[in-house]
Amino acid sequence: MKKMKSTLLSLLIAGAVINPVHATTMNGDSSSRNDDSLETFRVYVEANNPSSKSTLQAQYSPRWELTENGFSTDMNEKQFEALQNNKNFTVTKVPIVTLDTVDLENDNMIENEVTDSTIAARASQQLPWGIKAIYNNNNLTSTSGGSGINIAVLDTGVNTSHADLVNNVEQCKDFTGATTPINNSCTDRNGHGTHVAGTALADGGSDKGGVYGVAPDADLWAYKVLTDSGSGYSDDIAAAIRHAADQATATGTKTIISMSLGSSANNSLISSAVNYAYSKGVLVIAAAGNSGYAQGTIGYPGALPNAIAVAALENVQQNGTYRVADYSSRGYASTAGDYVIQQGDIEISAPGSSVYSTWYNGGYNTISGTSMATPHVSGLAAKIWAENPSWSHTQLRSNLQARAKAVDIKGGYGAATGDDYASGFGFARVQ
Template identity: 55%
Template sequence: MRRQRKKLLGGMVLSAALVLSAFSGGAGAVDESTNTSSSSDKLRVLIQPDKSVRSLKASLKRQLGERHDFDDLGFTTEVTEEELKKLTSDKSLKVTLVNTLSIAEFQEEGRVEAMATPSDRTPWGIEAIYRNSSIQSTSGGKGIRVAVLDTGAYTAHPDLSANVEQCYNFTTSSPVVNGCADGNGHGTHVAGTILANGGGGSGIYGVAPEAKLWAYKVLSDGGSGYADDIAYAIRYAADQGVSKGVKVVISMSLGSSAKDSLIANAVTYAQQRGALVVAAAGNSGPSANTIGYPGGLKDAVAVAALENVQQNGTYRVADFSSRGNPSTAGDYVIQERDVEVSAPGRSVESTWPNGGYNTISGTSMATPHISGLAAKIWASNPTWSNNDVRAELQKRAKANDIKGGISAGTGDDIASGFGFPTVQAGDQ
C-alpha cells in the first residue's frame, strides 16, 4: 500500500502552490503546531481535486484513504510530510491543512475540585432565565433533541442518564457508538445546563430537563479537535433530525478566532435542514471584533456571557465575553461577526464527570442556557421552524435589553446583542 501511494503521488504534475489554512505560519510554510494528528508523523489535510479531472477524487481516496467526504469541498485524510509536498505541487489539486478548534478561548478558569452535591439545585443562571429567584425545579423541552458537540458527556450522571438518546465519538476515523466518554468535564457541564433533570431529588436542574441529549464527542479530552470531525458531526446531527422527523438544536461551546470553510458550510447545511445552531461568542473581550467562530457565522446564534452583577438596572456583560462588529450594531439584523443574544456565563454551576458538580465560567457556559431555552420554546411550539424559534429568541431578547458592561447599551449592541431572552408563561 505504501508503494502504491508513492507511485500515484510521484506521477502527479508538479506545479501548484500550497493553499495555506488560516493557521499556517506564512507563505510557503506549514505550521504543524495547529495540526497535531493521532499519528505523530501525519498531517490532517483537505484535498479538493479539480472537478474537470474526472475520477481523480476517487483514485486519491482509494490510495490515501478517506476521513470525511464533503462533496464539492473535497475530502479529508492524513498524510506524511513527504506526501503533502507531492500533493501540493499538483495543479489539479487544492490542498489545505485542516484547522483545529478548542474550548481554550471559550472557557474561563473554574473551581479546581468538583463537589459531590450541588450548592444550589437551581443555579443563578437558571433563576435568571426563568425570572424567578425562588424556583425549585424546571420543566420543558419534551420531544426536542439537543446535540452537544463538545468533549463528550458523562452519560451515567444521575442528572443526565435518563435524557441520553445518542452517544457518539467523532474524533476517531469513523463514529463510535457509545464512545462519548468525557475526560475533560466541559461537555458534561454544558449538557447539564441544557437539560439536567434534578437527579431524582438531589441533583441540579437545567433549562429544559425533558429534552433528549445527543452527546457528540468532537473534541479530545484536552479540549481540542479537528474542523472536519466537527463539520461532519454538525451534518450528522442535521441529517438525523430529518431522518427521524425530530427537531434538533445543535449546541457548540467551542471555536477559534478564524473562520473555517468546512464548519461554515456545515452550519449553513444544518440550518437549511431545519436545525437551530447555537454557538459561543468567545472569551476574547472586551475589545470590538473579537467574536470567534462558528459563533460569528450568520447562520449561528452567537451567545455572549452575563455575570450575576447588576449595572444600569440589568445584568452585566462579562469583560471576557467577546464583542461583535461595531459597524453593524444597532440594526437588529444578524450579519457575520455579530453577537445575537446573551445569557448567564460567569460562575455557572452544573454537572461534572465524577457524578458531582463544578462551577466554571465562559461563553461556553452561556451558550447552553440559550440552547436549553430554544428547546423549551420549540417544545411549546412544535409546528415552528428553526427560523421561527430563532425569531422568538430575538423577540424575547429585545424585551429584556442588557445595559451593563463595556460596550453594552440601549438596543442592539456589540456586547449583549439584542439582549437576554428568558422563559415566558406558557413555555412547556
C-alpha cells in the first residue's frame, strides 16, 4: 500500500484522514469566462448585497448557494484575482478533502488501497469485535434496533446493492457531480463509505449470513460527497449536511449525520452547515482524526462543539479497559476533567482498529481508523433514539455521554480516570 504524501493535510474518514488543499485546480467548461485556456478551480463568493450576488451569478453558474448572499462556482486565476480586488465581494478558494487510512504495522497513514486477496466473498465474521464490544456481549448472535431513525452517511458513496445493506436504503444521492443532488446515484468505487454504512446498520442480509451493524433496523441515507479517489470539495460536503437537515425537517423524522471525514483546519462552509443541522434537531457525529497521539490534533468538523468527536479504540486491554489507538487524534489536557464539550474535545470512544465490515464489491474488508469508530456511535445513537422517540437530539447526546461515563477508558496515551483528552467521557455502549 502506498504511503500518503507528506504534503497532504489531515482530515479523517473511518480509519481515514482528510485534508484541505487550498490551490488544487480542475478543468471545467469556461465558455462564458474570459479565458477558456486556463485551468479553473472551485471558489466561494460572498457578495455584500443581493444585487451584487445576482450580477455575478449572471456571469458564473452557481454550484451551491449556502448562504443568503453566497455561492460556490468555478473560475480561473485571472478571474479570481480580479474578484479579490472588487470591494463588493469576498472570494476564497474551496478546500479539497482527501481520504487515507491507518497502517497498523507501522502506524503510518496509507492510501485506502487493498488487494483482492484481502477481501472475502462472504462474511467470515457476522459479529465483529467492535459490535460485540459495544453491545457488551461476547455471545451476541445478532443485533437489533434503530427503526424509524435515519443515518445519513456522508462519504465516498455506498454500494446500496450489497446484500447486507440493500434492505436499509431509503435515500441514495450524489453531491459530487451536478449543481443539485443526483437522486438514486451514490456509487462507491472506493470502499470507505460502504464500510462505514455496514458498521452502522448492516442487517446480515436476507439470508442472515452476512455481517451485522449496530442498528440494523435504521434507514440509510447514502450521500456521496467524496469522489472515488477519496477526495471532495468542502462546499459539496456542506451542501449535503444542509440537505440532510432539510430532509429531516421535511419528513418529520429523526436524523443522525455520520461523517468519517475531517480537516486539520476549520472550514467555515462546513462548520456553518454543522451548526445549521444541529439547530434543526439533527445529531452530528464525526471522526476525531488520525493525527494522534499529540495533543490538539482533532480534525474538523469533529472538533466543533455541535459535533460529537469520536476516538478509536483497539481490541487490546490496558489498565483493565480497552486502549485508545496511538493514531487516534487527541484533545487538550488543559480542558480534560470538566465533562464539558469545548472546541477541540474528544467526546466519546468506540472500536476503530481492525474493524470488519461491508465492502464496495459486495464482499467484506478490514480497515482501521477513527472513521471506523464513528459509525459505531452513529448506530448506537440510532438504536437509543428509536427506543426513546420523544427525545430531542440534545437529550440523546446527554444519554450517550452518560453511557460513556459508565465505561471509563484508561488505556493509551493520555487516557486517565474520568474525562480525559484521549478517550473523552469514555466508551458509550448498549448496556
